[in-house]
Amino acid sequence: xxxxxxxxxxxxxxxxxxxxxxxxxxxxxxxxxxxxxxxxxxxxxxxxxxxxxxxxxxxxxxxxxxxxxxxxxxxxxxxxxxxxxxxxxxxxxxxxxxxxxxxxxxxxxxxxxxxxxxxxxxxxxxxxxxxxxxxxxxxxxxxxxxxxxxxxxxxxxxxxxxxxxxx
Numbered sequence: 001x002x003x004x005x006x007x008x009x010x011x012x013x014x015x016x017x018x019x020x021x022x023x024x025x026x027x028x029x030x031x032x033x034x035x036x037x038x039x040x041x042x043x044x045x046x047x048x049x050x051x052x053x054x055x056x057x058x059x060x061x062x063x064x065x066x067x068x069x070x071x072x073x074x075x076x077x078x079x080x081x082x083x084x085x086x087x088x089x090x091x092x093x094x095x096x097x098x099x100x101x102x103x104x105x106x107x108x109x110x111x112x113x114x115x116x117x118x119x120x121x122x123x124x125x126x127x128x129x130x131x132x133x134x135x136x137x138x139x140x141x142x143x144x145x146x147x148x149x150x151x152x153x154x155x156x157x158x159x160x161x162x163x164x165x166x167x
Contacts, residue, residue: 001115001116001153001154002110002116002118002148002151002152002153002154003017003020003115003116003117003118003152003153003154003155003156004118004120004148004149004152004154004155004156004167005017005117005118005119005120005155005156005158005163006119006120006121006122006145006149006155006156006157006158007121007122007157007158007159008121008122008123008125008126008158008159009121011158011159011160011161012158012160012161012162012163013079013119013120013121013158014048014051014076014078014079014119015051015161016156016158016161016163017076017078017117017119018030018051018052018076020117021074021075021076021117022055024074024115025073025074025115026055027055027056027057028055028056028057028073028074028075028076029056029057029058029059029070029073029074029075029076030052030056030057030058030059030075030076030078031059031060031061031065031068031070031075031076031077031078032045032048032058032059032060032061032078033060033061033062033063033065033077033078033079033080033082033083033086034062034079034082034083035062035082035085035086048078062083062086063083063086063087063090063101063105064105065077065083065105065106065108065109066105066106066107066108066109066111066112067108068109069112070109070112070114071112071113071114072113072114073114073115074114074115074117075114075115075116075117076117076119077109077116077117077118077119078119079119079120079121080118080119080120080121080141080144080145080148081120081121081123081141083102084098084102084137084140084141084144085137087099087101087102088136088137088140093133093136093137095136095137095139095140098140099140099143099144102144103144103147106144106147106148110151118148118152120141120144120145120148121141122145122157123137123138123141123142124138124139124141124142149166149167152167153167154167155167
C-alpha cells in the first residue's frame, strides 16, 4: 500500500504520517533521507528524532532507498524533497538525470512488499524561485510528486494540519 502525503512547509505532513503509521503498526520504520547541510538543518533533524519514541526504528539513507530490506514493515519516508535534493546536487543540477535516477530508485522501493507513507513538499504553489537552480528544482519536485502520486493508492494533501483526501 502506498500513501502519498504532500503539503507545504509546516503543514503537518510528518505528524500526520507518524500518527497514521502508528495506527498501522506497533513498530514502524522512519526512513530519513536528509543530509545535514548546516547546523540549523542538524537541529531540525534532531527535533524530528526527538519526536519519535522507542516504537520506531530509524533508518538513514540519502539516495538508495530501494536497497533497504523493508519487507513486511510500515515505513514513513521523510521526505521526497530532501531525497531529491541529494540527486539534484550530485548530478550538478541536471534535472532530467536527477529525475531519472530518482524514479528508478523509487521503482525499486515499490518492488518491496511493505506499506509506504511517502511525505513530500508542494513547493511550486508559492513565489516563483528567483534563481535558475530554484526554478529547476521546483520543476524536478513537481514531476517527481506527480510520478509518486500516480502510483499511490491514497493521496492526502495537508493544509494547516488538516488532511484533505485527494485519492
